[in-house]
Amino acid sequence: MSTAELKAPELPPAVRDVVDGLAALPTVRSVRVAGSRARGKPTSPDSDWDILAYTDTLPDRDELRRLLPPGAGTGNRSEPHTANPGHPFQETEFTVPVAPRIDVCLRPLAHLRQEEDRAARGLFTVHSYPKTAGGVPSYILLSEAALSAPVHGDVGTVACPxxxxxxxxxxxxxxxxxxxxxxxxxxxxxxxxxxxxxxxxxxxxxxxxxxxxxxxxxxxxxxxxxxxxxxxxxxxxxxxxxxxxxLTEAVVRQAADDLGVDVDDGLGWLAAGEHMGPGHRT
Known part of the structure; x- marks a missing residue:
């Protein structure tokens, strides 16, 4: 049984350009708006845009770099990179450095179908994941597909088995x-x-x-x-x-100073796949 599709919000020109560029790639089957923008509940007017693209195979990184503004994509999060290595929801992601920021995540469609089969049999795995307290269940793949709004193509989202x-x-x-x-x-x-x-x-x-x-x-x-x-x-x-x-942000940042840790280095640590441990970086 399919879930009711969310209606895609109106896309600003910069987001539309990225979405259309992804949709034009030969291996991309569906492009969707995810996160708070898809649910119509952005935390602020400056909230990031989260874009999902489902692919038969992951596009070549040179193809993805063509979706970036001139000068972007070298030595920062705009460079297409592998995130979550070792997880079943391994992905390629990159950031388009405009305001509001556009975060793009490309997921192999085969991984989604595999998790659909497991969920139908009552199977799932909970993975350590630094973006969520207590980890993330593997059926997050199905969750994000069902809670995203299609712009191009479809992935046939399912209800909870x-x-x-x-x-x-x-x-x-x-x-x-x-x-x-x-x-x-x-x-x-x-x-x-x-x-x-x-x-x-x-x-x-x-x-x-x-x-x-x-x-x-x-x-x-x-x-x-x-x-x-x-x-x-x-x-x-x-x-x-x-x-x-x-705890307040000021207290947390003071604790970071006391520990000699730069809180803002955390984004680079995530992008490098450091949460999986040494040797998992790509």
Whole structure:
């Protein structure tokens, strides 16, 4: 059963140029707008544009460089590169340095079909992924396709299979229970920061369980807990009363200074595939 297609938002000229350029590549089967722009909920007028392209085979990098403005694509995130090496959702991505920024991700269509088959049998994998607390389930491939808006072509997005719902709900709830046990261990050991980490992992796991129990795909979003209703107002107040719950960006940046770490180096670290460990860079 197919999900209802989202309607693509009006595309600014720079985004339209990139979308049309991708659609013209011979191996590209579908181009879609993803993220908050597809859902009609950009966090600000300057929110990035996330563009997905599904391909039979990944295009040659020289073909992708032709979609960039003159002078872009050397020594920065505009250079087409492999992201998430070793993950089933390995991809080629690059950034078009305009305002608002355009992030382009190319995914092999075969990976999407493989995950469809696994989901229909109630199978999935949870991977460590630095952009999301607690990791990301492999059915994110199906989620992002279903929660994106087609501009060119189609990928035949599917609804949540009943087998996946039946398997995922108890798994996520079990993970939440385990995280809370670990939180208690950390409290007993006098480590409130470690305890908070596990409490938040539990809340994230409950959010996953609640969304999938409703047959709802999981979006990579900063509003996951709110969209899932995983925390009521009192629960949020309780977490805010914890010392780590009063963290601000200024406090985090001060901690980074204390540790001798440049927070802004994180983007380059992600782009290089460092989250997979030494030897996985491409």
């Amino acid at each position: 009943e087998a996946l719902v039946a398997a995922a709900v108890p798994w996520w709830r079990g993970r939440a229970s385990c995280a809370l046990l670990l939180a208690i261990d950390h409290v007993t050991a006098g480590e409130p920061l470690g305890a908070l980490e596990h409490v938040l992992a539990a809340a994230t796991s409950v959010a996953h369980a609640r969304l999938i129990s409703r047959g709802r795909w999981y979006p990579i979003t900063k509003r996951l807990l709110g969209e899932a209703g995983a925390l009521d107002d009192r629960a949020r107040e309780r977490l805010a009363e914890l010392p780590a719950g009063r």
